[in-house]
Amino acid sequence: MISEKDLKELLDYSSQDGVLSVYLNTNPTEVQAEAAKIQLRNLLRTVDQPEDVQAVEQYINLEYDWSAKGVAMFSDQRGDFFKTYQFNISLPNKILVSHRPIIRPLVQLMDTFMGWGVVLVDKQGARLFSFNLGILDESTGVMGDPVKQTKRGGGDTMFGRGSSSDASDKVESTIERNIKTIIESAIEFFKHNAIRRILIGGSEENIARFKQELPKAWQSLVVGEFPIGMSAGYLEVLEQASQKVLDVNEKVNQALVKQSITLAAKGSNGVIGLIDTLNAIREGRVKTLLVLDDFAQAGYRCDGCGYLSVQEVKTCPFCNGHFQRIDDAVEMAVREAIRNNADVKVLTHDPTLEQHGKISAILRY
Known part of the structure; x- marks a missing residue:
């Protein structure tokens, strides 16, 4: 598991000697341990940092317990820096050397799979789950009073049993009390677990009733x-929630990409392409950054005013400063956007964004 604090530590670390970043898929349903080790050795053959290669291989061969589905490793042995993070989610194999840890895959995982709340609801109670990075944790649920179903056409006032409408009123009153209790418990759960997005499971009727009774501030988080x-068993809930998270995330990102492109076309609060996006980040204007996970391109930054360019220029047209080469300007864009408290969305595949420079942003102003 990785936290925001861990991500900040990776953001802040740099090394002139270079940091080896390794992402490895160890999902036992997709690859056997020995096969994963072979894949890792093949990837490491391209790396000319023997101390870091040895540290990664030693960790995988001697310390890693193979219970996780994916692992990320960051090594700079000369700087006495070595970090590992295990995940209950498959990771694509990736290996890179740079002056800073490569964090884009982590950003994608954290944006997609962190901060979820899952509620299963009926007329009597609810089951409450937090869902983070592939781990589904069930909290103590809430159970109200039993809901007695009335027989259609039943009721006989002649013998003092009361009419069917009286029985229906009692049932409805019980359901209302239960829903109130469920809502109170759910809100407390959402607050305690820092829930940012909510999934609701159940029948159509029960879901609608639960949503209707939620305060508007929490209704807005239901996605x-x-x-x-x-x-439903744990595995069924996990499978349904996992798929729903992916579906929701894809729809949200697609909508944001279209919004950024439309705003850019109108000359409003949107930009597309690396150069315009980089300079909007430098100015602190980016609200949401959208970028493809495999997009990489070098860039140049003025050491005087910070102006950014994707073309090599001898002197800055604004301050006559000199330009420094940035090996991966896209990764730098991700870092700087996070530092400026922007939302960063890393997309695995999006044809629309692919056609518009592979990177775009929605601006604050």
């Missing part, structure tokens, strides 16, 4: 629904 029974 998905799915049919499921209250007695």
Whole structure:
């Protein structure tokens, strides 16, 4: 598991000698341990940093317990720096050497799979889950009073049993009390677990009722629904929630890409392409950054005013300063956007963004 504090530590670290960043898929349903080790050795053959290669191989061969589905490793042995993070999510194999840890895959994982709350609800109670980085944790649920179903056409006032409408009123009153209790418990759970996005499972009727009773501030965080029974097993809930998270994330990112392109076309608060996006980041104007996960391009930064360019220029047209080469300007864009408290969305595949420079942004102003 990785935290925001861990990500900040990676953001702040740099080394003139270079940092080896390794992402390795160890999902036992996709690759056997020995096969993963072979894949790692093949990847490491391209790296000319023997101390870091040895540190990574030693960790995988002697310390890694192979219980996770993916692992990220960052090594700079000359700087006495070595960090590892395990995940319950498959990772694509990737290896890179740079002056800073390569964090884009981590940013994508954290944006996609952190801060989720899952609620299974019916008329009597609810099951509450937090869902972070592939780990589904069930909290103590909430259970209200039993809801007694009335028979259609039942009721006989002649013998003092009361009418069917009286029985229905009692049932409705019980459901209302239960929903109120469920809502109170759910809100407390959301706050305690820093939930940013909510999925609701259950019948159509129960989901609608739960959403209707939620305060508007929490209603705005509901991003998905799915049919499921209250007695569903852990694996069924995990599978449904995982798929829904991916579906929701894809739709949200697609909408944001279209919004950024439309705003850019109107000359409003949007930019597309690396050079315009880099300079909007430098000015602190980026609200949401959108970038493809495999996009890489060198750039140049003025050591005087910070102006950025994708073309090599001898002197800065604004301050006559000199330009320094940046090996991966796209990774730098991701870092600087995070430092400026922008939302960063890393997309695995998006044809629309691919056609518009592979990077875009929605601006604050």
